[in-house]
Structures are given as structure tokens and as C-alpha cells.
Amino acid sequence: MKRSKTMELGVGLFMLAGILGLVFLGLRVSGMSLALPSETFRLEANFASIGGLKPRARVTMAGVTVGRVEAIELDTEWYDARVVMELDAELEGVLPEDSTAAILTAGLLGEQYVGLSMGGAPETLADGDSVRDTQSALVLEELIQQFVTSMAKE
Amino acid sequence: MIERIRHLGRRGCELLEALGRAGIFLGQSAVGVPSREGLYLWVRQMHFVGVMSLAIVLVSGLFIGMVIALQGYTILVDFGAEQALGQMVALSLLRELGPVVSALLFAGRAGSALTAEIGLMKATEQLTSMEMIGVDPLRRVVAPRLWAGFVALPLLTIGFSVVGVWGGQLVGVEWLGVFEGSYWGNMQASVAFIDDVGNGLIKSLVFALVVTWIAVFQGYDLIPTSEGISRATTRTVVYSSLAVLGLDFVLTALMFGGLS
């Protein structure tokens, strides 16, 4: 059968463009990095309330993203929320044991994320350890309620 | 009354029978080892259904991306959240509009053409004569078209989304003045490759299979007259559109519905 070179070329280019488009969606739109998924380690933290924190939320330190929330589950022993985080491996064995984790909000109504801050203890956190010092999410209703009750007392 | 019920029953049986025929048809044509010749036939159909649909899909993607950016901006700016524009454009394109709109366009552009082409081959006895030569038209005519559609639509969907995201940035960043860094940054922070791009592609693969299947089956199963061809072409577009929209709801519910 006679073959049309231009047609084959067209189809080849079409498929190539599709693959390049997928790469674009991966890198530019969903922000994956070409480097192999960097080494990570896990930390857990228990919060009394996580507010609106969602899996895949950012974990930051001094505003720099250092990891992501991997899973959120109810801890049936204490009936609070256990948040599992994946952090960059370079932080393994560096974070002091008394570091704190807080659930923060980007802007007034923005998405919630976990902020870590350094402690000062000599012992450090390793893979699978738990951050003990945590600060729950600020829930707007509770804040308002506190404000109202304190006003009433005065 | 009884006559009505009987009528309903008959329609039900006919529907089931058609579904059965379509299923057997899909099984017989899609399965099998492709030959070198088959590969070339596939390339030809890729050109026909893929490359030829590229222009309409890309242009539509561009405009849809631009419209989402424009509409999204006017809503988001009320909340002072116009930095989230990129996120909005990307998520609506990747999860919903990309797969659905490209599938609808594909049904109109390539699906109807496939039906008419196969129908014409049937009406002019080309399929019968192929059978008499000892070549199975399911393998020779239908299979390459089925596979070409299955591969081409996801590629077109990718193109649609890419151009749409770019069109969104054209309107949002260049025209409405959203800060470029937050356009892309918010997008990257909220789009997950597997959950959003991946699920969008799965949707698109399902739509590709269904639309192409409907198109080639309608062509193969039609009544070989000019009226039959025009009816079958209409049916292809109507059935594929309904199937795409219905399946989209089901798939969305499965993929994103249970997400907390």
C-alpha cells in the first residue's frame, strides 16, 4: 500500500505534542519537579481540632514549604486528630524534640496549612516520631464566642 | 393499556438486543494482534480522527480557558481572592471541561464522520465485498478506527487543557492583571498530578472508548440507505453526547465525590 510520509509525520507530531502537553500539565500546572521524588520521613502530630485542614496541605517552616500532609485520621485513643506529615529528609534528625506544630490559615479565609517551629531541646525527632507540642486550628466561631464572653464579663 | 405495556416490553427487548450486538461487535473488533498492515491503517485513522480534529479542539480550548478566566475573575475579585484564578482555571479544565468538551467536540467532528464513512462503505457494499474477499471488515475497517479514537481523544484532551490554561493566563495575567506568580503558584499548589490530571485522563479514556464505540457501531449497524446514514449520524452525536454527560457525572461522583 502506498504510504503518505506527510501523514505519518503529522500523526507522529500529533502524538509527540500530546506527550509534551502531558509533561506541561505535570510540570507547569501541577508543579511536579523533574527530580526524583526526594527522600522523605514521616512525623505525626495530634491536634485537638484540625479545623479545615485537608490531606495534601502544605507543611511549612518559617514560611518555606518543607513537606505535605499525608493523612488525617481520628486517634481513637484520645479522640483527637492525628495528622501524618511527610517532610524533606534533610530535616530528619535535625528538628528538636520540643518543636511545635500549629495549624495556620493563609489569610483570613484562605486554606489551612501546618506550620512547624523549632524548639530548643537536644534530642531530635526521627522518622515516625510524634510532635507533642501542638496548637490547634483557630476556629472562627470559637474566637467570636470567647470574645463575646470576655466582653460580657467586663 | 396492555398494548402500551407490550410496546414498552418490545422496546426494552430491542434495546437489550442492540446492546448485546454492540457488545459482541466491540469484542470482535477490538481484540486481536495488530499486524504491520494494521498499524499503518491505525496511523491513517489517527490522522483522520486525531490530527483533523486538532484545530477545532485547540481553538475551543483557548476560548474556554479565556472565558473561565474572565468569569472566574469577576467572581473571585469580590472575595479578594483573584490570586486563586489559576487554580480555578486549571482545576475546572483538567477535571471537567477538558475531558467533557473535547469528547463532545470529538463526537461531533470525528464520531459523525466515522459513522458516515462506515455507513457509506456498508451502503456501497464495500464491507460485504471485503467479507467475500475473505477479509473481516471488523478487523480491517472497524478495529483501526476504534483504536485510533481511543488514543486520539485523550491526546486531544491534553491539548485542550494545555491551551485552556494558557488562554486563562492570557486573560487573567496579561489583561486583567492578576500577578503571574500567584496565577501559576496557586495552580501548582492545588493541582495534584495523579488526582487531577490523572483522573481527567481516565475520564477522557472512558469517553474515547464510548464515543468511538458508538460511532463505529452506528455506522456498522445502520440501514444502508441515504436516509439510514443520515439518521445514524445524528444518533451518533446524540447518543455520544448523552453518554459522555451521563458518564461524566458517574465518574465525577466516583473520583471526586467522596473527597473530604
Added chain:
Amino acid sequence: MTDSPFVEVESLYFSRGEMEIFRGVDLVIPRGRITAIMGPSGTGKTTLLKMIGGQLVPDSGRVSIAGQDVHALSRKALFVLRRRMGMLFQSGALFSDLDVFENVAFPLRVHTDLPEAMIRDVVLMKLQAVGLRGARELMPSELSGGMARRVALARAIALDPELILYDEPFAGQDPISMGVLVQLIKRLNEALGLTAVVVSHDIKETLSIADYVYVIADGQVMAHGTPASLDADLDPRVSQFMHGEPDGPVPFHYPAMDFHADILGIGGPR
């Protein structure tokens, strides 16, 4: 020798919906001869060809080709058997996306591993036989009806089949292409010893080449014999058909109520 039966059709029954098309048809098609199947239009002549080719399955009855029961074969075996048959369709049925050369080469390419040069030789030989060697680069849409039918004939004989089925080869042709086709069918039969089945209602042309004729009407074989014996047949139905008389035992009118009553609107629904 050449009179051994090649295709045998035994008590064939077939109905489409409510309509009975065949009610016990028996035919024997001898090897190496041209057998014509004739009859008024709408009597299922093409349906019969499709049954011989195995595309339609009869309700009951048997079709055997060279001793093989066509409808008992597996799909694969049927396709193998079909390589020994060629069929010429009423419309030609050329593949519209291939040019004349590729159309004729198609069966060779799918069924043989011949090198390109040999395929070219065979194709040109077949095209030469139908007088269209010069048209090899045309697309089917550029051919006239008669030329398309001749290309289709070249394609049907590309694999040198033993049996060739002609579906209305003369219908809608001008006198010249009709003459060409008549001559081609005759010559192919003589030169290659092909067994041919011609389905047609063009009496003069068909009778001039057929060795044996079956006339089908009302789902049954109404008459059969050599052209000469049929011509002299005294059965009024046969002679009506053979001599092309407009009205006779085969009525001119589609069955209807009495014309007078119908016109006056007595007793009819409309």
C-alpha cells in the same frame, strides 16, 4: 468431467420478517459452466447469492460448495473457502479509499506473500484482461459505472477463484459496456474454466452466455433448463418472463382491493 456439481443448494427456506423469500429452493451448479439464476426483481436472487457466499444463513436447508456445507463452517474456515470465490457486486463495491491498482491488488496483498514486483505483474495482467490497464491510477470516484464494474471484475479474479458470483452484472449499463461485460464473462469462463453464477433479469444478455438457467419466482424454482428449452417452454409464467410481457400470470398490479371499489371509497380505510 466438467459436469460434476460444484455448488449444491438443497431445500432452502428463508424468510425475512413476515415475508417468505424462499420456500424450498433446490439448485445444482455444475463445475466449469455458466449458470444463470433469473427471475422478476424482488424474488431474492441477490439473497440467494449471499447465501451461497455464506453471508446470510438460511432458516433451513443446505448450501454446499465443493462438498463443504457453507453454513456449518467456522468463521475462519468460511473465510478460507471464500478465497476460492469471487463476487462481483451490483455497484462494483470498490474500496473508495484505494485507487484502481490498489483495489485489484487488495486480495493479493491480504492473502499472499508475493513480492511487490509480482503483485504488480498480476494486477496489470488482470487489468489488461478487463481492458483498464491504463486506468490504474484513477480513484473509484473517477470511474464510470461500467468501468467500476470491470475493475471489480478484475479484483474478483485476482486470486484466480474457482467460482465467481455475478450479482446483476448488466443492470443499468449502456449497450456498449453491457456487450463488453457479456464478452468478459464468457471469455473468463472459457479461458480459465471458471464456474460462474450469473444473477440477472436481463434476459437477452444472460441467455446468450448461460449454459443452464434457473428461473425463480414465488420462492421456488419455477423452471430450469438450457436457454433453448426455456425459450420454448409453454408454461405461461415462464413464457411471460422469458418474453417480457407486461401482464400475465405474474400480475402487473401489486395485490390490492378492487380498483372500482377503492376509487369509490367503499369499505376501505382510506
